[in-house]
Amino acid sequence: MTLSQEIRTAFRTCPFCEATCGLEITLKGNEILHINGDKEDVLSGGYCCPKGMALGELQNDSDRLRHPLIKRNGAFEEVSWEAAYAEVEKGLLPIIKRGNRDAVALFYGNPCAHTLAGQLYLQHIIRALKTRNLYSASTTDQMPRHVASGLMFGSPALISIPDLDRTQYLLILGANPLVSGGSMCTAPGFPKRLAAIRNRGGKIVVIDPAKTRTAKAADEHHPIRPGTDAFFLLGMMHVLFAEELVSLKHLSGHVQGIEEVRGIAAQFSPEQVSGACGIETAVIRRLAREFSAAPAAAAYGRIGTNTVCFGSLNAWLIELLNILTGNFGKAGGSLFPQPGHSVPFQGPGGKGWQTGRRRSRVKGYPEVMGEFPVATLTDEIETPGEGQIRALLTIAGNPVVSSPNANRLDKALASLDFMVSVDFYLNETTCHADVILPPPGPLNTGHSDIMLYNNAVRNVAHYSPPVLPPQPGHPDKWEIMLSLSLIISGQGAATDPAILDDFIIAQLVSSAVKKESSTVAGREASELLSILGKRKGPERMLDWMFRTGQYGDGFGKNPGGISLDRLENHPHGLDLGPLTPAIPEAISTPSGKIELAPLQLLADVQRLKTTLRIKQPDLVLIGRRNIRSCNSWLHNLPSLLKGDNRCTLLVHPQDAARLGLAQGAYARISTGTGFVEVPVEISEDMLPGVVSLPHGWGHNAPESRMAVAKINAGVNSNILTPGDVDPLSGNAVLNGITVKIVPAPGRE
Ligand SMILES: Nc1nc2c(c(=O)[nH]1)N[C@H]1C(S)=C(S)[C@@H](COP(=O)(O)OP(=O)(O)OC[C@H]3O[C@@H](n4cnc5c(=O)[nH]c(N)nc54)[C@H](O)[C@@H]3O)O[C@H]1N2
Ligand SMILES: Nc1nc2c(c(=O)[nH]1)N[C@H]1C(S)=C(S)[C@@H](COP(=O)(O)OP(=O)(O)OC[C@H]3O[C@@H](n4cnc5c(=O)[nH]c(N)nc54)[C@H](O)[C@@H]3O)O[C@H]1N2
Ligand code: SF4
Ligand SMILES: [Mo]
Numbered sequence: 213m214t215l216s217q218e219i220r221t222a223f224r225t226c227p228f229c230e231a232t233c234g235l236e237i238t239l240k241g242n243e244i245l246h247i248n249g250d251k252e253d254v255l256s257g258g259y260c261c262p263k264g265m266a267l268g269e270l271q272n273d274s275d276r277l278r279h280p281l282i283k284r285n286g287a288f289e290e291v292s293w294e295a296a297y298a299e300v301e302k303g304l305l306p307i308i309k310r311g312n313r314d315a316v317a318l319f320y321g322n323p324c325a326h327t328l329a330g331q332l333y334l335q336h337i338i339r340a341l342k343t344r345n346l347y348s349a350s351t352t353d354q355m356p357r358h359v360a361s362g363l364m365f366g367s368p369a370l371i372s373i374p375d376l377d378r379t380q381y382l383l384i385l386g387a388n389p390l391v392s393g394g395s396m397c398t399a400p401g402f403p404k405r406l407a408a409i410r411n412r413g414g415k416i417v418v419i420d421p422a423k424t425r426t427a428k429a430a431d432e433h434h435p436i437r438p439g440t441d442a443f444f445l446l447g448m449m450h451v452l453f454a455e456e457l458v459s460l461k462h463l464s465g466h467v468q469g470i471e472e473v474r475g476i477a478a479q480f481s482p483e484q485v486s487g488a489c490g491i492e493t494a495v496i497r498r499l500a501r502e503f504s505a506a507p508a509a510a511a512y513g514r515i516g517t518n519t520v521c522f523g524s525l526n527a528w529l530i531e532l533l534n535i536l537t538g539n540f541g542k543a544g545g546s547l548f549p550q551p552g553h554s555v556p557f558q559g560p561g562g563k564g565w566q567t568g569r570r571r572s573r574v575k576g577y578p579e580v581m582g583e584f585p586v587a588t589l590t591d592e593i594e595t596p597g598e599g600q601i602r603a604l605l606t607i608a609g610n611p612v613v614s615s616p617n618a619n620r621l622d623k624a625l626a627s628l629d630f631m632v633s634v635d636f637y638l639n640e641t642t643c644h645a646d647v648i649l650p651p652p653g654p655l656n657t658g659h660s661d662i663m664l665y666n667n668a669v670r671n672v673a674h675y676s677p678p679v680l681p682p683q684p685g686h687p688d689k690w691e692i693m694l695s696l697s698l699i700i701s702g703q704g705a706a707t708d709p710a711i712l713d714d715f716i717i718a719q720l721v722s723s724a725v726k727k728e729s730s731t732v733a734g735r736e737a738s739e740l741l742s743i744l745g746k747r748k749g750p751e752r753m754l755d756w757m758f759r760t761g762q763y764g765d766g767f768g769k770n771p772g773g774i775s776l777d778r779l780e781n782h783p784h785g786l787d788l789g790p791l792t793p794a795i796p797e798a799i800s801t802p803s804g805k806i807e808l809a810p811l812q813l814l815a816d817v818q819r820l821k822t823t824l825r826i827k828q829p830d831l832v833l834i835g836r837r838n839i840r841s842c843n844s845w846l847h848n849l850p851s852l853l854k855g856d857n858r859c860t861l862l863v864h865p866q867d868a869a870r871l872g873l874a875q876g877a878y879a880r881i882s883t884g885t886g887f888v889e890v891p892v893e894i895s896e897d898m899l900p901g902v903v904s905l906p907h908g909w910g911h912n913a914p915e916s917r918m919a920v921a922k923i924n925a926g927v928n929s930n931i932l933t934p935g936d937v938d939p940l941s942g943n944a945v946l947n948g949i950t951v952k953i954v955p956a957p958g959r960e
Contacts, residue, residue, distance in 0.1 A: 216241040222679040223250050223783035225659050226264040227326045228842050231393035231400040232661045233260050242680050244268035254787040255672050259401030262840050269849040275917050276636045277650035297705035299647050303630035307603045314599040317345035321609025328750035329689030331663050340697040345601055351585045355941035356523030360531055362565035363810035366800030368581055370548055373397055374510035375791055376405045376669045378544040380414035381506035385441055386516020390425040392837050395514050398668035421834055423897040435899040438832050438948030439520040440489040442820050445529035446480035451500035452536055453477050461538030466796045469809030476817050488824055504537045508544025519946040522820055523938035528813045541795035548794050551665035552673020552774055553757040562800030573599045577942050585942030586615045587935040593624040603630040612640040613844040616933035616944045617885050643915035651689045655679040658751055673774050674785035690749045717752055731766040740767055812940055829950040836904045844908040847921035859926030860893040862904040868894045871953050878956035885934050888927035889956040905929045
């Protein structure tokens with residue numbers, strides 16, 4: 213038997229969702245035989261879902277692009293990397309040189325948070341572009357949480373995480389972790405962790421318009437009218453103040469603004485909010501009492517509370533619930549992780565944080581974390597004038613499917629002068645590109661989910677080396693990113709990205725040795741660089757981050773500390789223990805205190821108030837996820853597409869009867885922006901008046917090359933979403949959309 217035919221096992225973190233499960237991949241040489249959960253993984257302990265098991269299908273998918281494509285006379289041709297980069301240079305530079313940097317926009321998508329290149333090298337493209345037109349999937353996702361954190365804690369990056377493994381009371385709002393794997397709460401094996409809460413005598417309560425898998429596994433489920441969580445949460449807060457259940461405990465002395473919050477809560481009694489949110493007053497009262505009485509409680513909200521018209525208010529109120537009951541910064545409550553690559557919190561106080569340093573040209577939306585809402589990308593492409601977008605770079609994103617008012621965006625992309633996509637599929641978005649640059653296969657590169665470990669329920673460190681050798685001549689993801697930055701900054705497509713990479717790390721090291729707070733203060737930069745020198749790219753960057761982080765070996769200062777060598781010897785990861793309280797050290801507001809009542813949020817409560825008495829729409833649309841999907845892009849893998857059509861409209865029997873909709877028959881759903889027709893699935897799980905359609909479908913672009921996905925294309929739910937935003941965060945409203953539904957004319 214030759215070496216290349218030997219059976220071998222590789223351990224690898226799954227790159228698909230935020231759960232970061234450890235996978236055990238069995239190979240014969242370089243042929244993938246099967247994939248299971250890695251039982252010894254420190255965080256996932258063997259848990260794995262059908263998507264993780266299908267990673268080999270993505271690696272081997274013949275539709276996955278292996279070579280760059282250039283569009284010539286309307287048709288795509290495979291070309292060399294040199295030719296593709298030259299084409300990018302030829303297309304982008306004249307637009308940049310015309311003098312307006314804003315004419316080139318960037319959209320980056322969700323997988324950027326799941327790849328090393330996205331986490332570590334994307335920033336160099338952003339810096340080179342110097343455009344105001346920066347967009348990402350964050351404004352269809354979690355931006356409200358960043359806003360709440362920025363305003364309350366002084367940093368948008370400080371995300372508090374429910375301490376699942378120690379809590380005794382978990383209040384889940386608008387999340388379905390048993391299907392999604394958990395989001396902004398990296399906790400692989402969510403089903404087991406939730407079951408453990410109940411087994412130790414704790415309680416789980418779910419607030420969701422749909423009776424989801426998570427709702428069914430909970431002690432209680434309370435269906436809520438979409439978009440009204442802020443009312444429900446204010447009702448709970450009202451009870452906390454009215455019944456003197458507010459108890460800051462260890463947080464007293466570290467907060468300010470409690471009187472303002474009391475004043476706001478006083479205006480929203482359970483009686484006042486119950487009609488709007490659809491949850492009975494007695495339930496609101498009881499839940500407030502239970503939450504405050506629990507030995508350790510955590511309130512956790514996700515997509516269903518973020519992608520609605522009051523997303524930022526919801527995020528703020530959920531943090532407030534944790535804080536006012538003394539559950540914030542406490543074991544079993546809600547905590548800030550400090551994973552393996554982190555540096556210690558710098559102590560209370562800081563510069564604070566703001567939004568709106570500039571405004572979008574057409575609609576005047578404030579910038580948030582340097583970005584404008586993706587919901588206004590189309591406006592900025594369509595509207596003539598100085599600063600109009602004429603070229604677009606997309607990286608790991610499929611905005612034509614993921615972003616609101618999809619038909620209009622689709623048309624707008626077709627009108628651009630030039631478009632480049634870094635993506636390994638020719639799909640609904642990338643079919644508009646003039647050049648497509650495919651990253652290597654998922655198993656051809658190294659992996660570490662440092663960004664997601666910032667949201668993990670335990671502090672961990674993990675690194676997975678490439679499982680398969682690189683495809684000859686194919687640049688790595690970080691090299692593609694650096695080549696693009698070199699092109700954009702005018703240094704030429706032919707410049708070796710390795711030179712820029714050396715420069716970047718040299719700069720990091722030389723500034724760290726001069727910084728007093730660094731573990732390498734006063735060291736020789738050249739010595740550290742030579743120690744790091746056996747690696748390049750993201751691996752060298754990771755080694756640097758781990759070694760200078762709070763658990764790092766400090767380049768010999770702390771023997772036994774973390775380095776990439778050490779992580780390579782621990783293929784199942786390193787467990788660094790449970791989350792620890794970090795109040796006040798983590799708080800970086802100028803006052804050094806948690807700001808309970810930021811002015812922008814108080815002002816937005818007035819906007820909320822104006823909606824208290826308006827008549828609820830007759831029918832609203834929400835979204836859902838499925839265990840075999842990952843947003844829009846895993847539908848080309850046969851094992852994930854098989855089975856019944858999942859792109860259906862869930863409708864409560866009462867609604868089906870009054871609308872004349874039959875099981876399996878097609879319904880036409882329409883809004884002001886378009887309509888789609890899908891089969892109906894009648895379900896008691898829906899709240900009457902609320903229907904549900906998953907996003908991520910509609911794989912019928914004629915030019916796309918996803919043969920399996922096209923078999924069961926489904927419809928794009930974002931054809932229906934108008935592109936309204938939560939004004940504070942710019943996050944798109946994707947749930948609670950007013951719709952009209954009729955039996956689809958002429959369709960069986
Ligand atoms: N109606 C509605 N819309 C939604 C949502 C919803 O709940 N309802 N959810 C929103 C959320 S939470 C999100 S995060 C967004 C996601 O929005 P997007 O990120 O725009 O969409 P994805 O479907 O994740 O598409 C990812 C793209 O990246 C490519 N890709 C995958 N891996 C890599 C890689 O390693 N490198 C590169 N270069 N490309 C790669 C895939 O081929 C695909 O084209 O969708 C949002 N849209
Ligand atoms: N299998 C799978 N896993 C995924 C993904 C996927 O597409 N498929 N996508 C990944 C991504 S990018 C993300 S961001 C995460 C998201 O992870 P989750 O936040 O867990 O996402 P969902 O499963 O969409 O759950 C959102 C829930 O909110 C409910 N909801 C809708 N409107 C409201 C409302 O107004 N109030 C309340 N209280 N609830 C409401 C919906 O019924 C739904 O059950 O999942 C990730 N994991
Ligand atoms: S739960 Fe998420 S991380 Fe785990 S195997 Fe499934 S897709 Fe991968
Ligand atoms: Mo997301």
